[in-house]
Amino acid sequence: MAKIKALVVDDSKIMRSAVKRALNQLMIAEFEYVEAKDGEDALGKYNEEIQIMFVDWNMPNMTGVEFSQAVRAEGNESIPIIMVTAEKSMGKVDKALNEGGANEYITKPFTADKMHKAISDYFDDDGNIATEGEDEEEDKSFFQGILNS
Amino acid sequence: MSIKTIDRIENLDEIPVEIAEKVQESVINTFGSIIGEELSYIDEANGDGALNGIIGNVTVFNSEHTLSLMLAIPKETAVYFSEVFIGMPLPFESDDMGDLIGEISNILAGDVAANVEKVGFRGQSSLPTATRGSDLTLFMPNKPPTKKMKFASANSEFWLTMVLSESK
Numbered sequence: 001m002a003k004i005k006a007l008v009v010d011d012s013k014i015m016r017s018a019v020k021r022a023l024n025q026l027m028i029a030e031f032e033y034v035e036a037k038d039g040e041d042a043l044g045k046y047n048e049e050i051q052i053m054f055v056d057w058n059m060p061n062m063t064g065v066e067f068s069q070a071v072r073a074e075g076n077e078s079i080p081i082i083m084v085t086a087e088k089s090m091g092k093v094d095k096a097l098n099e100g101g102a103n104e105y106i107t108k109p110f111t112a113d114k115m116h117k118a119i120s121d122y123f124d125d126d127g128n129i130a131t132e133g134e135d136e137e138e139d140k141s142f143f144q145g146i147l148n149s
Numbered sequence: 150m151s152i153k154t155i156d157r158i159e160n161l162d163e164i165p166v167e168i169a170e171k172v173q174e175s176v177i178n179t180f181g182s183i184i185g186e187e188l189s190y191i192d193e194a195n196g197d198g199a200l201n202g203i204i205g206n207v208t209v210f211n212s213e214h215t216l217s218l219m220l221a222i223p224k225e226t227a228v229y230f231s232e233v234f235i236g237m238p239l240p241f242e243s244d245d246m247g248d249l250i251g252e253i254s255n256i257l258a259g260d261v262a263a264n265v266e267k268v269g270f271r272g273q274s275s276l277p278t279a280t281r282g283s284d285l286t287l288f289m290p291n292k293p294p295t296k297k298m299k300f301a302s303a304n305s306e307f308w309l310t311m312v313l314s315e316s317k
Binding site: 011012013014015017018021058059060085086087088089107108109 | 179182183234235236245248249251252255256258259260262263266274276
């Protein structure tokens with residue numbers, strides 16, 4: 001099983017634990033966690049080794065949307081950002097996905113099953129992060145295989 | 150009465166019924182999801198006695214009005230919530246318990262904000278706080294419109310006080 005470095009950003013230690021517990025239950029990868037208590041803290045801990053991020057919205061100092069915008073502004077368009085938040089209105093969902101550059105949106109409270117549905121597309125069968133490029137290559141070889149058969 | 154028609158909060162005798170119903174619906178849905186038990190609204194059971202437990206505070210607000218939500222959770226129910234939420238009982242006196250009740254209040258406020266928007270109250274939720282203690286009694290200065298509700302499930306009971314006031 002692949003090792004994945006995940007950044008979990010939430011001002012609640014309990015919620016960071018809940019996110020980690022749900023991810024561990026999925027058994028899709030072996031996660032190593034970096035935790036941050038708000039967006040500002042997360043910016044200080046974010047580096048190129050981080051492969052996926054789980055980000056709360058409503059936090060002191062810097063919100064999850066502001067943090068996500070900062071990450072995207074640095075030019076990192078490929079890292080999956082999963083917004084995990086209590087905000088439920090459609091306007092907020094739209095803002096997180098469009099303005100914040102988040103890839104997925106999970107509302108609290110969540111279950112491991114809900115988490116799985118949101119993130120499974122971002123992992124390949126070996127537990128590695130499936131980037132768009134890799135998907136395209138797989139698609140190409142899949143179709144090439146059909147053409148050759 | 151719709152919230153859109155409210156000019157001055159002090160002219161109201163009570164919280165508009167549409168808002169009270171949406172908040173009640175949010176409490177039942179949110180806590181039903183968290184604890185996995187059917188939750189009931191207990192009518193006319195306001196529980197005016199002092200609380201030995203923890204209070205979670207959060208608001209849904211806009212530039213004109215603030216809807217304050219205060220969850221009054223007895224000690225036994227708070228410990229039960231920790232068991233179902235994180236899979237083990239937290240010591241009632243721990244910092245983590247305050248964190249948990251703050252987070253539960255935050256989750257409730259998110260649902261309330263989305264729900265009351267349907268009846269015209271568009272607002273955002275504040276960061277939550279939690280207060281632990283014994284012999285706690287809630288008093289509201291200036292007597293703004295207030296509604297206190299009791300909820301119970303097979304293994305829990307708690308109260309929610311909501312207050313509608315002008316944003317300062």
